[in-house]
Amino acid sequence: MTAPPSGERPERNHVDLTPTSLSTIDRVVIATLTRDLTSAVVQRLRDDLLARVHEVRARGVVFDVASLYLMDPWEFRALQQTAAMVRLLGARVVLAGLPPQVVEALAALDVDTAGFDATVATVHDALQALGR
């Protein structure tokens, strides 16, 4: 488990906090992340996502991050922690579609990438990884 991110993440220029679209297929929740993960967005994501996971008794969650252009270590840790929360509710978590520039940056900064059950290229692969 990683240490909690310290401090608040400042807002960039967003007013709308709807962080993601959540869709559910066969008890797998797909969270499509489309915007910078500020503190408020992360909190909203957690509230919505965990409620959905609980509601549908999800067996898996896919974080689709393909459309994120940038992800800094703080954002990545926030995502890891959200994954830990989901796993506490008994669902597995797969990270799908990390863009190459993000991977490169995280690797350069030596970020610990643990905390996900699998990391795959596409949502399709993620659904396969979650099986059944």
Add this chain to the structure above:
Amino acid sequence: MPHSAHAPHPHETAGGSADSSSHPPTGSDSHRTGTWPGSEVPFSALANAYQLIERHQFTEVDRELVRKMGAILNPHIDDFLTAFYVWLSGQPEYDLFFADPGRLARVRSLQAAYWRSFFTAEVDDEYVRYRREVGIVHARIGLSLPAYFASMDKGLSLWMDEVYDGNLTPAQFLACQRSVTKLIHIDTAIVVEAYSQVINEKIADQARSILEMSTPVTALWEDILMLPVVGIVDSRRAQDIMRSVLTRIAETRARVFIMDISGVSVMDTAVANHLVKVTRATRLMGCECLLSGLSPAIAQTIVELGIDVGKVHTRATLRDALEDAFGRIGIEIRKTGEIVRGGAL
């Protein structure tokens, strides 16, 4: 309503209040045997007569003035009580507590005695004990403090406005009235103190019974045990859980233990550590532990507090945990399509 239907003897109920009230409170340890730690102040620690007189500065002059007033008012006590009960019968509590005419007569005679003792203005241990008993009884029967305050206020105004014959000079009357009020405040203080004491004991009792609630480890299926954890998990409760779970695992040789924590009211580092400890212990007995009933809020709390639950298997619902448990012991649940409808006559 300074009196009520039945006045239990204080020795049966309050743990000896009369014998100890003449001394300032000293070490009270001898009175705490068998009580929940920190929950109660023994009655011996409540204010005694001497302290009350000091605190309210009830002087010899006050005493004389109350007696003087008493000499005027006491002969009319029947008028007073009649008026008082007329008022009381209009109160919402009346039907609840005084519906029985026998009880009403009993309370009325107790009240006559109360006011007689009041107008002696002899604030001694017996005086205090008597009023304390009033507070205890009120608390026991659930007569509220606001109702008691209202009745004391009504009593005072009845004495001063209705019964008093107006034969004192205004200055004398004012002084008497001041002293009577002071003594009424002393009475009220005693009653409220005893009342709160009883309520505190009740609360402490409830807290104790919640903590002492049994930990019913149930065999849900062959090889599957289940325990719903409800309420507060402190180290003592965790120990109870640990002991009963391990005993049951040893008895039944269960292979899966489901601990459902949906009824746990507070989750913090300490509680989580207690629970993780239980899961570790069951694993040592060869029994896998599944934690079910994690709410989204609790999941967030656990991660935000940085609590490491290690290898514990957690599930959102008991249903998921049960499915998981069946999987682990190689049992498959399937629908047969047959449904039993209705009940036999």
